Every structure is written in structure tokens, then in C-alpha cells.
Amino acid sequence: QLQLVESGGGLVQPGGSLRLSCAASGFTLDYHHIGWFRQAPGKEREGVSCITWNSRSANYADSVKGRFTISRDSAKNTVYLQMNSLKPEDTAVYYCAAKRSPFGLCALLTDYDYWGQGTQVTVSS
Numbered sequence: 001q002l003q004l005v006e007s008g009g010g011l012v013q014p015g016g017s018l019r020l021s022c023a024a025s026g027f028t029l030d031y032h033h034i035g036w037f038r039q040a041p042g043k044e045r046e047g048v049s050c051i052t053w054n055s056r057s058a059n060y061a062d063s064v065k066g067r068f069t070i071s072r073d074s075a076k077n078t079v080y081l082q083m084n085s086l087k088p089e090d091t092a093v094y095y096c097a098a099k100r101s102p103f104g105l106c107a108l109l110t111d112y113d114y115w116g117q118g119t120q121v122t123v124s125s
Contacts, residue, residue, distance in 0.1 A: 006022050006096050010122070017082070034097070036070065096115075099113045
């Protein structure tokens with residue numbers, strides 16, 4: 001069974017930090033691009049960040065540049081999203097996704113093959 005499981009969400013005050021984890025089960029994340037997406041109530045799903053299969057390139061939405069960092073721990077078959085300086089507008093359900101790709105760049109598009117169940121991030125005082 002192929003699964004992605006997100007964890008690390010929760011309630012945090014504005015300016016605070018969270019680290020989200022995306023763990024793969026049933027397959028290896030090697031040779032997969034991994035993306036983080038989010039969806040707030042009443043809004044379309046949007047791409048947040050992605051990292052290439054070899055971790056040599058990453059991409060970020062303008063709204064999170066300088067605040068979020070994506071990384072990969074291949075030994076743990078896990079990808080992380082470190083979120084700093086959180087704002088109320090970051091409140092959303094965050095999803096991780098994977099797609100097998102040999103290419104050197106990743107895109108913040110929704111054409112990924114495997115998706116997690118999502119984890120809620122709420123930024124509020």
C-alpha cells in the first residue's frame with residue numbers, strides 16, 4: 001500500500017513556528033519530487049513548496065519565501081516543511097504529495113501522483 005502521512009500540524013500563535021513531516025509508507029521517496037500544498041476554507045488548493053528527487057533544487061510560493069524551508073531525510077524516507085514567522089493567512093490544511101520524476105526542477109502544480117490525508121495548521125492569537 002502506498003501512503004503519505006503528514007504530521008506536525010497544530011495551533012500556533014502569529015510569529016511562531018511549526019515543522020511538518022511527510023513520511024512515506026510502502027514505497028521509497030527516492031526519485032520522487034515532493035510537494036507541499038495547502039487549502040484554506042473557501043479557497044483553491046495552492047502549492048507551497050517542492051523539492052526535487054535529488055534535493056538539489058527547491059521551489060517556494062512567493063507568499064512563503066524566506067519563511068518556509070523544505071528538506072529531505074532520505075534515511076527516514078521523510079520530507080519536512082519548516083515554517084517560521086507564521087501568519088494567520090497561513091492557516092490551512094497542509095498536504096504533501098509525491099511524483100516520480102527524473103528531472104532537475106519541480107513545479108508547484110497539482111499533477112502529483114500520491115497525496116497524504118492532510119494536517120491542520122491554525123495560526124491564531
